[in-house]
Amino acid sequence: MTATEYHYTTYIKSTPEKVWAAITNPEFAHQYWGNANFSDWKQGSRWEHRTTAGAAVITGIVRECVPPKRLVLSWAGTGDHDDPAKHSRVTFEIGLIKDMIRLHVTHDHLVAGSDMAKGISGGWPRVLSSMKSLLETGIPLDTWAGFESCCH
Amino acid sequence: MATDDDVFKALADGSRRLILDRLREAGGLALGQLCDGHDMSRQAVSKHLAILEAANLVVTVRRGREKLHFLNPVPIHDIAMRWVGRFQTKHLQALHTLKKALHGDPP
Numbered sequence: 415m416t417a418t419e420y421h422y423t424t425y426i427k428s429t430p431e432k433v434w435a436a437i438t439n440p441e442f443a444h445q446y447w448g449n450a451n452f453s454d455w456k457q458g459s460r461w462e463h464r465t466t467a468g469a470a471v472i473t474g475i476v477r478e479c480v481p482p483k484r485l486v487l488s489w490a491g492t493g494d495h496d497d498p499a500k501h502s503r504v505t506f507e508i509g510l511i512k513d514m515i516r517l518h519v520t521h522d523h524l525v526a527g528s529d530m531a532k533g534i535s536g537g538w539p540r541v542l543s544s545m546k547s548l549l550e551t552g553i554p555l556d557t558w559a560g561f562e563s564c565c566h
Numbered sequence: 567m568a569t570d571d572d573v574f575k576a577l578a579d580g581s582r583r584l585i586l587d588r589l590r591e592a593g594g595l596a597l598g599q600l601c602d603g604h605d606m607s608r609q610a611v612s613k614h615l616a617i618l619e620a621a622n623l624v625v626t627v628r629r630g631r632e633k634l635h636f637l638n639p640v641p642i643h644d645i646a647m648r649w650v651g652r653f654q655t656k657h658l659q660a661l662h663t664l665k666k667a668l669h670g671d672p673p
Binding site: 418419420422423424425461511512514518533538540542543544547548555 | 567585593594623627636638639640641642643644647
């Protein structure tokens with residue numbers, strides 16, 4: 415079993431608070447992600463990634479939550495929530511470089527070649543492009559249709 | 567900050583596209599590992615990596631003494647979505663799959 419990791423960076427003309435809200439506020443996330451993340455965002459709490467129909471497709475635990483800078487989540491298919499060995503990890507880091515926001519997403523502790531590793535490697539670029547588009551132009555991209563299906 | 571011009575210039579070189587291919591197959595390679603199997607000099611690979619990093623196509627992470635390189639496909643996706651409309655993605659994917667199949671490549 416080989417562990418693998420992915421790193422994604424995007425630069426967005428926005429504020430740290432707006433980028434944070436784009437990740438953690440379901441009303442915001444529905445606009446560009448389609449799916450959205452639900453939690454009370456307290457360390458140790460459960461979080462869920464739900465489709466617009468309300469079905470949880472990904473769940474995990476909030477490992478670190480430092481608004482509006484750093485969010486660390488464990489990440490697993492809903493059926494694997496109770497098996498810590500099947501949780502991967504997603505870290506969102508929001509920084510300011512000149513007048514741009516640098517959003518860095520790390521998805522690690524993934525099993526190489528697993529369905530989750532294959533699914534997310536196509537999913538994150540779509541999500542981040544759509545987030546950037548919504549924050550900068552007010553118009554999201556219609557890119558989440560494929561993401562939902564790749565998370566199962 | 568990387569502009570679309572930086573991304574196109576970075577991609578307009580076969581050696582740099584080969585480096586991105588390598589990183590797509592295996593992320594987290596150090597400079598030495600990226601030089602293996604290339605007939606490029608270490609200096610040339612290093613120079614190409616700097617251009618790819620400036621274009622945000624490669625993201626680096628420091629781990630101990632090593633600097634590891636990862637493919638960051640987000641700028642390519644941003645550019646693609648600029649010209650691919652809301653409803654075209656599936657049609658283009660179908661054409662791409664067909665073309666791959668006709669060439670005998672795996673999808």
